[in-house]
Amino acid sequence: MVxxxxxxxxxxxxxxxGAMPKIGIxxxxxxxxxxVRESLEDQTMGMAQNVARFFSENLRHPNGMPVECxxxxxxxxxxxxxxxxxxxxxxxxxxxxxxxxxxxxxGSETMDMDPLIPKAIWGFNGTERPGAVYLAAVSAAHxxxxxxxxxxxxxxxxxxxxxxxxxxxxxxxxxxxxxxxAVARMRGKSYVSMGSVSMGIAGSIVDPSLFEKFLGMRAxxxxxxxFVRRFxxxxxxxxxxxxxxxxxxxxxxxxxxxxxxxxxRSREQKxxxxxxxxxxxxxxxxxxxxxxRLADLGYGEEALGRNGIAGGFQGQRQWTDHLPNGDFMEAxxxxxxxxxxxxxxxxxxxxxxxxxxxxxxxGHLLTGRAQMFSDVRTYxxxxxxxxxxxxxxxxDAAGGFLHLINSGPTALDATxxxxxxxxxxxxxxxxxxxxDAQACLEATQWHxxxxxxxxxxxxSTHFVSKGGMxxxxxxxxLVDGLGPALQIAEGVVxxxxxxxxxxxxxxTDPTWPTxxxxxxxxxxxxxxxxxSVMNNWGANHGAISYGHIxxxxxxxxxxxxxxxxxxxxxxxxxxxxxxWAAFGAQEPTGADFRACANFGPIYG
Numbered sequence: 001m002v003x004x005x006x007x008x009x010x011x012x013x014x015x016x017x018g019a020m021p022k023i024g025i026x027x028x029x030x031x032x033x034x035x036v037r038e039s040l041e042d043q044t045m046g047m048a049q050n051v052a053r054f055f056s057e058n059l060r061h062p063n064g065m066p067v068e069c070x071x072x073x074x075x076x077x078x079x080x081x082x083x084x085x086x087x088x089x090x091x092x093x094x095x096x097x098x099x100x101x102x103x104x105x106x107g108s109e110t111m112d113m114d115p116l117i118p119k120a121i122w123g124f125n126g127t128e129r130p131g132a133v134y135l136a137a138v139s140a141a142h143x144x145x146x147x148x149x150x151x152x153x154x155x156x157x158x159x160x161x162x163x164x165x166x167x168x169x170x171x172x173x174x175x176x177x178x179x180x181x182a183v184a185r186m187r188g189k190s191y192v193s194m195g196s197v198s199m200g201i202a203g204s205i206v207d208p209s210l211f212e213k214f215l216g217m218r219a220x221x222x223x224x225x226x227f228v229r230r231f232x233x234x235x236x237x238x239x240x241x242x243x244x245x246x247x248x249x250x251x252x253x254x255x256x257x258x259x260x261x262x263x264x265r266s267r268e269q270k271x272x273x274x275x276x277x278x279x280x281x282x283x284x285x286x287x288x289x290x291x292x293r294l295a296d297l298g299y300g301e302e303a304l305g306r307n308g309i310a311g312g313f314q315g316q317r318q319w320t321d322h323l324p325n326g327d328f329m330e331a332x333x334x335x336x337x338x339x340x341x342x343x344x345x346x347x348x349x350x351x352x353x354x355x356x357x358x359x360x361x362x363g364h365l366l367t368g369r370a371q372m373f374s375d376v377r378t379y380x381x382x383x384x385x386x387x388x389x390x391x392x393x394x395x396d397a398a399g400g401f402l403h404l405i406n407s408g409p410t411a412l413d414a415t416x417x418x419x420x421x422x423x424x425x426x427x428x429x430x431x432x433x434x435x436d437a438q439a440c441l442e443a444t445q446w447h448x449x450x451x452x453x454x455x456x457x458x459x460s461t462h463f464v465s466k467g468g469m470x471x472x473x474x475x476x477x478l479v480d481g482l483g484p485a486l487q488i489a490e491g492v493v494x495x496x497x498x499x500x501x502x503x504x505x506x507x508t509d510p511t512w513p514t515x516x517x518x519x520x521x522x523x524x525x526x527x528x529x530x531x532s533v534m535n536n537w538g539a540n541h542g543a544i545s546y547g548h549i550x551x552x553x554x555x556x557x558x559x560x561x562x563x564x565x566x567x568x569x570x571x572x573x574x575x576x577x578x579x580w581a582a583f584g585a586q587e588p589t590g591a592d593f594r595a596c597a598n599f600g601p602i603y604g
Contacts, residue, residue: 007434008341012064015289015344017307020061021095021184022068023177025052026085026112028105028134031077040103040129043160044075047100047124050163054170055177062368063344064430067181070094078109086114095184096177098122099138102160103129107138113147116187116216116602118180118559120150122169128160139578148577148599150176150555175575179556182365183602185309187216191354192288192306195224195314198351203539204314206354207478213604214484214560215358220306224319227283235302236282237293240339244278247339252328255445255462258511263451270448273457277328281338284313284329285346310361312352316453325449325458326350330409334360336370336429337412337437344429345370350409356541359474359486363545366552368428370411372544374404374515376473379534380504388507389500396518397494400530404473404515404544405508407453407460414515414544415443416466416493424466424493426546447511464505465515467495472549473517476562477538482593483601486557487566488550489533489542491519515544520568527568536566551575561596565589 014020027048030036052069059067070092072085076099089097097112102124112119119142123135135151142149152173154166165173193206208219230236257264265273286294290305313326320326332338333346347364349357350373360371381400382393393400416424417439418432427436449458473489494516496504505514519533526536550569557564558576574588576595583598584591 007337007437009434010341010343012344012430014063014065016189016309018188019093020065020068021181022070022093023055023181024085024089024094024097025069025071026097026099027072027075028099028101028110029075029077030103030105031109037077041075043102044100045071046163047102048072051098051100051122051165051173054165054173058174059177059181060368060428060430061181061185062365064368067177076105076110078106082110082113086112095187096180098173098176100124101134102126102131103134104131105134105138107134108141111138111141111147115147118150118176118183119147120152120176120180122152122173124158125154125156126158126160143579143582146599148579148595150575151578152176172575175552175555178366178552179559182362182556183559185365186361189309190218190220190307191357192220192222192308192311193352193354194222194226194284194287194311195319195352198314198316198353201351201353201540202478203353203355203541204312204351206352210478210484213601214562216603217309220308222287222306224314226287227280230283230302231276231279235294235297235299236279236286237291237297240293241279241282244282244339245275248274248278251441252444252446255447255511257448259448259451265448265451265457269457273324273459276324277459280324280326280329281332284311284348285333287311288346310347310349310357312349312354312357314352316351320454320456320458323456325407325454325456327407327409327449327461328446328459330373331412331461334370334373334409334411335413335440336427336432337440342429342432342434342437345411347371348409349373350406353541355476355478355539356543358476359543362553362556363472363474363543363549366549366556367545367547368430369426369546370413370429372404372411372414372515373406373409374542374544375406375540376402376534376537376542377405377508378403379531381531385500385504389503391497391500395494396492397496397516399518399521401494402517402519402530402534403504403508404517404542405512406541407449407509407512410461410513410515412440412444412461412463414465414513415440415463416469417443424469426469450509450511460509460511461513462511463513464501465493465513467493467516469493469546470548471517471544471546472553473519473542473544474553475537475539475542484562486553486562486564487538488553488564488569489519489527489566490548490550490568491517494518517544522568526566558592558596559602561599561601563593563596565593
């Protein structure tokens with residue numbers, strides 16, 4: 001295995017075209033001079049500076065870079081100063097805005113009118129000045145003008161000189177900022193469709209208008225023959241290829257070949273499969289983000305890439321009937337490490353399922369962690385497990401579980417070999433250590449692909465996720481007449497006794513990575529029980545992120561005007577723009593649909 005001391009820990013960097021978005025902070029103030037405004041200047045600007053420090057200390061971009069805040073040069077007391085702030089923010093790449101005030105201000109004169117950026121208002125809950133009154137007034141203005149804003153109002157009254165940010169306000173500030181930064185980061189980037197539709201999977205029917213209208217992105221289309229061209233013309237870094245292949249031979253142990261003896265590929269064929277699989281990883285990465293080394297080799301156009309923040313590879317069947325599958329490529333790119341060291345994971349969807357790719361992208365942008373891509377393959381009831389194995393389920397698994405499994409693209413981080421607070425986890429990529437990477441590699445085997453599925457050979461990642469990890473499964477679906485809609489299921493990974501796992505795993509393809517998942521159930525609706533979650537899941541795939549991030553996903557979806565039709569997030573954690581209440585405060589799910597339809601996609 002690789003010596004952990006030799007595994008490079010890469011510094012955070014922006015590998016995409018376009019500066020990192022910043023948070024704009026707008027201190028608004030009562031514009032009346034000759035005493036009123038003057039008495040509030042220091043407190044108002046101090047509030048802005050305080051929240052800027054809070055964001056800077058608690059947030060990072062998904063690439064690991066620090067989040068920067070831009071505070072308006074002067075307090076905003078009216079339309080002229082609001083315009084000054086807008087001009088300042090446009091020059092400094094502000095992607096979302098937070099308005100803060102401890103006092104009354106002139107609502108429609110001071111509000112943020114930029115329709116393209118997410119916005120929130122924090123009105124200080126103090127009795128000396130009516131910050132909450134301004135919050136209500138400007139919230140009404142936002143709603144009336146069709147510019148939805150998130151409103152933040154602390155539960156408890158604070159004294160005028162209290163500079164602390166209460167815990168409930170902190171939670172909402174961070175939720176808004178994480179989601180808003182995700183919105184801003186996607187704008188202007190690309191989803192790179194490498195190939196077309198895989199085996200009739202609807203999610204891989206890539207819809208450019210979805211990316212353009214709802215995400216502010218473009219869809220880029222690259223035929224899979226581009227990989228063959230780059231194979232044949234050697235359009236990749238040959239030095240990196242040699243180093244990568246040597247690293248793979250040392251760190252990616254082969255598992256048992258489970259193909260029938262008469263169908264197994266020869267050693268020579270398998271060696272070629274490894275070479276092509278490594279080249280595919282290099283080429284897919286270069287197609288997505290470019291590689292300046294290619295320009296040195298005389299390929300200036302290819303060196304530019306496609307500014308891909310996410311992508312997908314069709315593979316089956318036109319590719320995999322003839323050439324090695326893309327499982328190694330997808331698994332290693334989605335992980336937080338490779339032969340170049342520890343680095344930000346890429347988002348690559350298998351079977352070019354762009355809808356699952358978007359879901360993975362959401363999870364990564366909100367957390368900075370690697371993502372899982374899985375088939376939502378089987379619901380195992382307690383009765384079925386008992387019949388097949390004789391085992392009585394207990395604990396988190398007592399009501400049954402879902403078998404999440406797919407042939408290869410799940411990140412190696414999903415082994416659960418990394419530890420967070422002494423428990424299995426998936427770290428933010430900049431927290432991953434060389435020892436973490438080695439543990440994930442040692443827990444993974446690479447089995448020769450099932451040649452009945454993959455006639456051209458290739459490899460399949462095999463591991464079993466360690467239990468105890470809190471995770472969130474999500475999926476974006478497209479509905480005719482409705483558009484995109486999101487579903488979310490928070491839950492936990494469970495571990496089965498070895499003999500039980502083996503008996504169940506052998507009933508499907510045991511060369512693929514397995515995660516046993518139990519969603520949290522509520523006893524009602526689609527979360528009545530584990531079976532109901534499976535029965536209501538909208539597609540054959542799911543994107544799984546470490547941690548319970550459902551509330552962040554809900555806020556992000558509201559910013560993008562994507563309704564959430566199924567979730568098990570506690571009601572007190574749901575945070576949407578204040579305008580949503582006007583569409584049915586008594587029925588928040590229906591209100592979400594009506595509000596999203598009313599305001600429409602930001603970029604539409």
